[in-house]
Amino acid sequence: MLRAATVRVSRGGSAALERQLASRHLGGGRRAASRVFPGVAGRCRHREIAVVARASSSTPPPPLALGTVGFIGAGSMAEAMARGFAESGAVSPSSMRVSRSSDAARAARWTNLGVEALASNGDVARVSDVVVLAVKPHVLPGVLTEIASHVSPETLLLSVAAGVSTSFIERAVSDARGGGGSRDDDRRFSPPRVIRVMPNTPCQVRAAASSVSAGAHSSSADLDAIASLMRAVGACVVVDESLIDAVVGVRRVPSYTGPHTTPGSGPAYVYQIIEAMADGGVLCGLPRADATLLAAQTVMGAAKMVLESGEHPAALKDKVCSPGGTTIRAVAAMEAAGVRAGMIAAVRASAERSAELGRATDEAEAKATGTGKKR
Structure with a gap:
């Protein structure tokens, strides 16, 4: 079994990386570090990287203490994540919920996986500790309005929607339940905790390449918990949200089809x-x-x-x-x-399209509310 070990690094050199590799995962200090990713600390652009190390045992890890994980959206990306979570043992199917799909074949796959389907998005949000927002970007604003009254201060929102910022989600939920201004000091109306995740469908076979980014109102514990969840189904990096579009370009695979999706990449x-x-x-x-x-x-x-x-x-x-x-x-x-140039151009084109989706979402919200707020 492959297990991904998270290593925090600094820009200043490889000493911290070597110490953590030695003490936590591989043993052997400098030699261990050089065997895995020589000199990686000096080159790494992010604060955290995922290093894949071979575990000594095939025993699956215990389930993560996440409570109930609910999926709003039952498409390819949501299904791949659910299957990966179940296969890895991180979340059991009995601890998952999904909003009912009108597609009979899709609904049957969720049933066969052992995940209970609920009648509405609001029902999923109401019973879940972690809510995975896996719908099309242009549908998300309506979904957020629908579930806002069911999102408590203890609910963690996990968004996989391309081009939609955590600040947009925070603002939409807060506004829908009457927040804003001084009322944000009241936990009943305060913006929700949001983590943005960019996974891809190899989650299903535990070979995903994912990134996670924290929203302004999420905690370091929230971020660590979701990073651990995504490491259960592949490699995961923690990045600033400003780098999400670049992540999309490098390894994104579309989770749905239609005019508002990220182009196929990754x-x-x-x-x-x-x-x-x-x-x-x-x-x-x-x-x-x-x-x-x-x-x-x-x-x-x-x-x-x-x-x-x-x-x-x-x-x-x-x-x-x-x-x-x-x-x-x-x-x-x-x-x-021109194969190399073509690949570079493809990554850039996908990243640019991801940014366009974000701008379109913001412009639609500004037009609807008259706020003119931007990402």
Whole structure:
């Protein structure tokens, strides 16, 4: 079993990283640190990174003390998270709730998972300690108004909506239940605790790449709890919310389809690469099934090498490029085709679209309320 260990680092060097690796996770001080991610502390842009370490036991960890986790929205992203939480043992299906879906096939999958479906979004919010907001960004304002009266000071809102800031959610819930001004000092009307999470659908197979960001009214304990939850289903980084759009560009996969969604990226890029590699194999005579298997396994193996060796991807590439060989010939062909530039452009395009979604949400709210408030 792979378990993700969180390591807090500073900009000033690797000493703190080495000490924590030595004392908490791997043992061996500088040698341990160099085996995992040599020099990572000096390069890390964030305060926290997730280091994947191999656990010594296959025994699943005990469930996290989160209480009831409710999902508002029953689509692909919500289902992937729920399945990952259940598979990891972090949250049992009996401790989850979901708002009832009108899609019969989707509803059946939640039932088969063992998650109880409730009649309304308000019911989910009322009985849940953690409420996962997994609806389309343009639908979210209405959902927040619907559930506001059911969100208590003890409720933690977990938003996976692309382009919607924690401040927007805080303000929408507070306003809907009569907060604002001096009434914010009354806990009944104060803005809610919000954590923003950017997961992707590999949550389902415990191979997610996620980020978590704290809202202004959440606590460090809230952030740590949700980071632990997301580490149960893959790798997780804690980032400032200002970096969310960049995170979306690097590893986002769409959780729903429609005019208001984030473009497919992250795993979607890799799916295209696997498909293209398989097409090349078929062109050269391989059966489709064999070509797809080999392409997918190659990508998985390369990713594992990057994660477990701690070497820079360029160094790993150089190791397999023999002078005048087949690999360097292939790399040259990829450079000529602009593959690297295309990937960089794709990440940037996805990040820009995420920012556009946030601006559109703010503009819609400003038009509706006449407040003119911005992100």
